[in-house]
Amino acid sequence: MRAEIITIGDELLIGQVVDTNSAWMAQKLNEQGIELYQITSVHDDREHIIAALNEAFNRADIVLTTGGLGPTKDDITKHVLCEYFGAHLIEDQRVRAHIEDLYKDRPDVLNRLTATQWLVPDNAEILENRVGSAPLMIFHKEDKLLACMPGVPYEMKIAMEEQILPYLHSSFHPFIHSSIYHRTLQVTGIAESTLAILLDEFENKMPSGLHLAYLPKDGVIRLRLSSYGELSEAEMARYFAELKALVQDYLIAETDEPLEVIVGRLLTERHQTIATAESCTGGKLASLLNKHAGSSAFYYGSVISYDNSVKEHILGVPAEMIEKHGVVSEEVVRVMAESVRRLLGTDYAIATSGIAGPTGGSEAKPVGTVWMAWATPEGTTAECFHLGKLREQITDRACLKALVGMIKLLNR
Amino acid sequence: MRAEIITIGDELLIGQVVDTNSAWMAQKLNEQGIELYQITSVHDDREHIIAALNEAFNRADIVLTTGGLGPTKDDITKHVLCEYFGAHLIEDQRVRAHIEDLYKDRPDVLNRLTATQWLVPDNAEILENRVGSAPLMIFHKEDKLLACMPGVPYEMKIAMEEQILPYLHSSFHPFIHSSIYHRTLQVTGIAESTLAILLDEFENKMPSGLHLAYLPKDGVIRLRLSSYGELSEAEMARYFAELKALVQDYLIAETDEPLEVIVGRLLTERHQTIATAESCTGGKLASLLNKHAGSSAFYYGSVISYDNSVKEHILGVPAEMIEKHGVVSEEVVRVMAESVRRLLGTDYAIATSGIAGPTGGSEAKPVGTVWMAWATPEGTTAECFHLGKLREQITDRACLKALVGMIKLLNR
Numbered sequence: 001m002r003a004e005i006i007t008i009g010d011e012l013l014i015g016q017v018v019d020t021n022s023a024w025m026a027q028k029l030n031e032q033g034i035e036l037y038q039i040t041s042v043h044d045d046r047e048h049i050i051a052a053l054n055e056a057f058n059r060a061d062i063v064l065t066t067g068g069l070g071p072t073k074d075d076i077t078k079h080v081l082c083e084y085f086g087a088h089l090i091e092d093q094r095v096r097a098h099i100e101d102l103y104k105d106r107p108d109v110l111n112r113l114t115a116t117q118w119l120v121p122d123n124a125e126i127l128e129n130r131v132g133s134a135p136l137m138i139f140h141k142e143d144k145l146l147a148c149m150p151g152v153p154y155e156m157k158i159a160m161e162e163q164i165l166p167y168l169h170s171s172f173h174p175f176i177h178s179s180i181y182h183r184t185l186q187v188t189g190i191a192e193s194t195l196a197i198l199l200d201e202f203e204n205k206m207p208s209g210l211h212l213a214y215l216p217k218d219g220v221i222r223l224r225l226s227s228y229g230e231l232s233e234a235e236m237a238r239y240f241a242e243l244k245a246l247v248q249d250y251l252i253a254e255t256d257e258p259l260e261v262i263v264g265r266l267l268t269e270r271h272q273t274i275a276t277a278e279s280c281t282g283g284k285l286a287s288l289l290n291k292h293a294g295s296s297a298f299y300y301g302s303v304i305s306y307d308n309s310v311k312e313h314i315l316g317v318p319a320e321m322i323e324k325h326g327v328v329s330e331e332v333v334r335v336m337a338e339s340v341r342r343l344l345g346t347d348y349a350i351a352t353s354g355i356a357g358p359t360g361g362s363e364a365k366p367v368g369t370v371w372m373a374w375a376t377p378e379g380t381t382a383e384c385f386h387l388g389k390l391r392e393q394i395t396d397r398a399c400l401k402a403l404v405g406m407i408k409l410l411n412r
Numbered sequence: 413m414r415a416e417i418i419t420i421g422d423e424l425l426i427g428q429v430v431d432t433n434s435a436w437m438a439q440k441l442n443e444q445g446i447e448l449y450q451i452t453s454v455h456d457d458r459e460h461i462i463a464a465l466n467e468a469f470n471r472a473d474i475v476l477t478t479g480g481l482g483p484t485k486d487d488i489t490k491h492v493l494c495e496y497f498g499a500h501l502i503e504d505q506r507v508r509a510h511i512e513d514l515y516k517d518r519p520d521v522l523n524r525l526t527a528t529q530w531l532v533p534d535n536a537e538i539l540e541n542r543v544g545s546a547p548l549m550i551f552h553k554e555d556k557l558l559a560c561m562p563g564v565p566y567e568m569k570i571a572m573e574e575q576i577l578p579y580l581h582s583s584f585h586p587f588i589h590s591s592i593y594h595r596t597l598q599v600t601g602i603a604e605s606t607l608a609i610l611l612d613e614f615e616n617k618m619p620s621g622l623h624l625a626y627l628p629k630d631g632v633i634r635l636r637l638s639s640y641g642e643l644s645e646a647e648m649a650r651y652f653a654e655l656k657a658l659v660q661d662y663l664i665a666e667t668d669e670p671l672e673v674i675v676g677r678l679l680t681e682r683h684q685t686i687a688t689a690e691s692c693t694g695g696k697l698a699s700l701l702n703k704h705a706g707s708s709a710f711y712y713g714s715v716i717s718y719d720n721s722v723k724e725h726i727l728g729v730p731a732e733m734i735e736k737h738g739v740v741s742e743e744v745v746r747v748m749a750e751s752v753r754r755l756l757g758t759d760y761a762i763a764t765s766g767i768a769g770p771t772g773g774s775e776a777k778p779v780g781t782v783w784m785a786w787a788t789p790e791g792t793t794a795e796c797f798h799l800g801k802l803r804e805q806i807t808d809r810a811c812l813k814a815l816v817g818m819i820k821l822l823n824r
Contacts, residue, residue: 011627013448014594015438016636016668019431022453026427036425038460041434041451044625048450055467072608073615074625106603113605131801152629154805182426191518193525196484203485213456213486215423217564224428256428276716278695282702286695286716293770293803295694295718302716303726304688304698310713310756314726344722358705389543391705393566 001172003029004060005039006052008067008077009151012041021066021156028160032169033180034062035228044068049080053146061144062168067151069134071113078121078137081148085139087121092135095120099133124148127163131155136163145171181236184224184256187247188404192216195223195247202246207231210239218397220404222256223247252407259403260288266410267298272347274406276302277315277340279327280354280370285399300344305336315339328353328371330382337375337382348409349375350402356391370398374405381409413584415441416472417451418464420479420489421563424453433478433568440572444581445592446474447640456480461492465558473556474580479563481546483525490533490549493560497551499533504547507532511545536560539575543567548575557583593648596636596668599659600816604628607635607659614658619643622651630809632816634668635659664819671815672700678822679710684759686818688714689727689752691739692766692782697811712756717748727751740765740777742785742794749787749794760821761787762814768803782810786817793821 005025011017022039029036037060042048049068056063068077082089096118103109117133120126127136132155137148147167149159187195192214196203203212209230215222225243227236244254253262267274276285286302289295303314308327311317317335325331333351341349354370361367368389373382383405387397417437423429434451441448449472454460461480468475480489494501508530515521529545532538539548544567549560559579561571599607604626608615615624621642627634637655639648656666665674679686688697698714701707715726720739723729729747737743745763753761766782773779780801785794795817799809 010623010625010638011636012435013438013451014442014638015435015440015448016594016596016627016634018435019451023424023427023430026425028427030426036427037455038464039425039431039451039453043449052450070626070628071605072626074623108606109603111605111609113608154800154802157802182428184428191521193483193523194520196525197523211422211486213422214482214484215428216482222428224423226422226426273719281699282707282711283690283695283698283714283716287693287699290694290718291804296772299694300719301722301726302695302714302718304695304702304714304716306702306708306714307685307712307756314713314715314755343726344719360708388566390566390569392703 001034001062002037002060003034003062003064004037004056006049006056006063006065007039007041007151008044008049008065009041010044010074013043021151021153024153024157025064025160028165030180030182032165034168034172035180044074044076046076046080046083049077050084053084057141057144062172063144063146064164065146065148066156069148069150071116071133077148081124081137081139081146082121085121085123085141087123089119090122092118092120092126095126095135098128102133127159127167129155129159130162131158138167179227179229179231179233181227181231181233182224182256183236183240184222185244185247185251186220186222186253186256186259187250188220188252190221190250192221195221195250199243199246202243206239218393218400220252220259220400224256252404259400259407261292263403263406263410264289264292264295264298266407267348268294273298273300274348274350275300275340275344275346277336277349277351278302278304279306279311279336279352280356281352281395281398281402282306284395285350285352285402288399288403300346303340303343311336315343326365328355328365328369330371330373330384333371333373334380334382337373337380341375347377348406350406351375352398352402354387354394354398356394357389358391368394370394370401372398372402372405374409376409413446413474414449414472415446415474415476416449416468418461418468418475418477419451419453419563420456420461420477421453422456422486425455433563433565436565436569437476437572440577442592442594444577446580446584447592456486456488458488458492458495461489462496465496469553469556474584475556475558476576477558477560478568481560481562483528483545489560493536493549493551493558494533497533497535497553499535501531502534504530504532504538507538507547510540514545539571539579541567541571542574543570550579591639591641591643591645593639593643593645594636594668595648595652596634597656597659597663598632598634598665598668598671599662600632600664602633602662604633607633607662611655611658614655618651630805630812632664632671632812636668664816670700671812671819673704675815675818675822676701676704676707676710678819679760680706685710685712686760686762687712687752687756687758689748689761689763690714690716691718691723691748691764692768693764693807693810693814694718696807697762697764697814700811700815712758715752715755723748727755738777740767740781740783742783742796745783745785746792746794749785749792753787759789760818762818763787764810764814766799766806766810768806769801770803780806782806782813784810784814784817786821788821
């Protein structure tokens with residue numbers, strides 16, 4: 001069973017919005033055993049949308065669209081779909097009641113434009129969009145199907161989880177092979193090409209239905225084994241175990257979970273807690289650590305000491321130490337980590353201080369130099385990294401290094 | 413002059429990676445006066461890549477590809493392009509010297525797989541990839557052109573800025589109409605449909621070459637006027653001024669800059685500084701404020717008080733106050749904002765405390781309730797928001813509300 005996604009909106013093609021929807025939808029489809037063949041982003045343009053629909057229906061059984069369902073003139077998806085499927089718009093009383101309820105405290109929103117949202121194509125099935133005014137529409141084309149959703153990410157997510165995925169499951173259940181497997185290992189401390197040579201023999205003897213992919217990013221390589229229905233779960237597990245044994249020396253995770261989730265899980269299991277003292281990462285590490293539900297079990301807080309005065313007055317880094325060693329130094333990050341651990345009363349603390357650029361670098365400490373310390377109940381360790389030249393890359397990589405270091409300490 | 417992007421990689425279609433490249437490339441192309449017609453994401457699969465190339469060349473003059481250029485077996489883009497353009501791989505001495513220099517301190521990386529990276533198609537122009545081992549390739553097909561780049565975002569960005577965009581400019585200069593205009597206003601405090609009714613007359617009298625788009629997100633609507641070569645700069649400016657006058661009451665920005673950039677610019681102009689005290693936003697607001705270069709001029713630091721003990725011990729929120737009013741309350745955020753402003757010695761401070769969920773909500777304070785305070789030299793204001801039901805949505809919206817509030821205070 002094959003699906004395609006068409007994302008509709010000029011904003012995607014002028015770069016005003018990053019399409020985060022497609023990756024999320026792709027994950028969900030794969031989990032359901034539905035292979036996603038292609039993602040296509042098109043303009044809010046009648047001919048363009050129709051051409052994309054024709055092409056997608058030639059290749060796939062299921063077409064999912066997002067975007068272009070607002071009440072304003074620039075949004076034309078519903079009208080184009082009416083034309084494509086030979087439908088007329090009719091008023092839907094259930095949708096109307098829902099929208100009137102949705103905006104019952106905001107009478108100004110119940111205006112003539114919003115009223116166009118309860119006009120729906122007469123040959124589409126209408127599913128409930130619990131959190132928005134754009135109706136979810138299902139169209140049929142012979143034995144194929146189109147599901148049309150809004151582009152606002154959280155509306156799309158609720159629509160997919162509560163309506164579209166259950167609908168696809170009940171419609172296509174007998175045809176979906178539920179044996180798409182993706183399993184991922186995360187390794188660090190080895191170059192991609194060196195890793196590939198290490199795995200050469202393994203790759204050469206893999207059966208044809210098994211695929212190995214290398215996804216390097218910021219010093220961590222995600223190594224993904226995939227099978228689209230050809231292998232049994234047991235065979236997949238056997239190859240995965242073999243792969244894991246081969247990369248054991250570099251392994252930091254046996255799942256595709258984000259590293260901060262792994263840190264959180266390890267800490268929660270041990271009833272331990274963590275804090276951060278961040279300079280160059282400026283809160284990015286803190287917000288990773290509390291990004292996911294359940295973080296209050298292990299994450300206490302942080303002191304973001306972007307300005308040196310904060311390092312001195314709150315974290316108690318002596319001014320003379322900064323004067324002597326510089327603010328990006330082993331001495332300073334050690335004090336930062338130990339201070340925040342003590343101040344916040346946590347088991348662990350991570351501190352970062354570096355030069356994120358574009359200015360502030362020197363010959364001895366160029367842009368990209370980052371000192372990092374991990375304070376633990378058993379003492380403090382520190383390490384210096386050189387993390388590239390671009391501001392965002394440096395801070396992203398610093399967060400990754402901080403988390404990798406923490407995972408290693410917790411797994412020790 | 414029309415371009416298309418083809419992003420190549422199974423990881424995009426199983427949702428393991430979000431395609432952030434395309435939006436960035438789209439912006440750059442538009443700035444150069446090159447219209448981006450479509451973005452297509454395809455598998456690491458010979459037939460799929462060839463089909464996508466054929467379709468893209470049918471529609472566009474310039475095709476840009478990213479991804480599939482690593483040295484491992486799963487990356488096949490170079491081989492498929494050789495087949496497509498009838499090329500053979502030959503060793504390129506310049507690329508070889510570059511790669512040998514790139515890894516001069518890491519002899520293990522100079523292995524037989526890395527050596528495949530200096531094999532290049534004999535009919536392609538090779539441009540320098542300053543920061544990686546995959547060569548940038550330009551192929552010609554009649555009067556059309558394909559540029560092939562790696563998928564690692566920072567490599568792609570450097571390739572585009574230093575090599576591909578200048579190449580496109582010099583190749584197509586006489587054919588590029590430099591008058592693509594996009595201008596954006598940001599408004600808040602009005603529903604999308606109400607705004608559209610307010611602008612009905614304006615939209616009806618717009619010339620056919622002018623387009624108005626509504627991009628609502630988290631309570632802010634970006635209102636974009638676009639023209640692809642039909643209008644002069646003066647005409648564009650006139651319509652933009654007219655639009656601005658119509659939405660004056662709701663206007664928070666006259667550019668498409670992220671709100672944190674606007675806050676940073678306003679503060680820097682005034683030589684003023686800011687700090688944050690964050691509970692539910694957990695560092696996200698801090699990391700927004702220092703995301704961009706130049707932030708050390710106005711951003712001092714933050715106290716992330718995820719756990720109540722941090723609110724009490726560092727920010728001096730009295731335990732009785734938390735006991736009496738709850739941690740998500742006007743009283744508490746006021747103390748948080750004023751404390752962090754005083755502690756860090758800044759002109760302004762923003763504090764957040766809310767229930768990001770999924771647990772922790774009550775009837776009186778459901779998930780999504782967020783109290784926020786802005787401490788200023790003229791006193792402190794506070795406001796309560798209800799920001800939805802999903803954790804990420806709540807914290808994103810809270811940051812946006814914090815920044816909108818700050819912009820309003822600074823523009824007062």
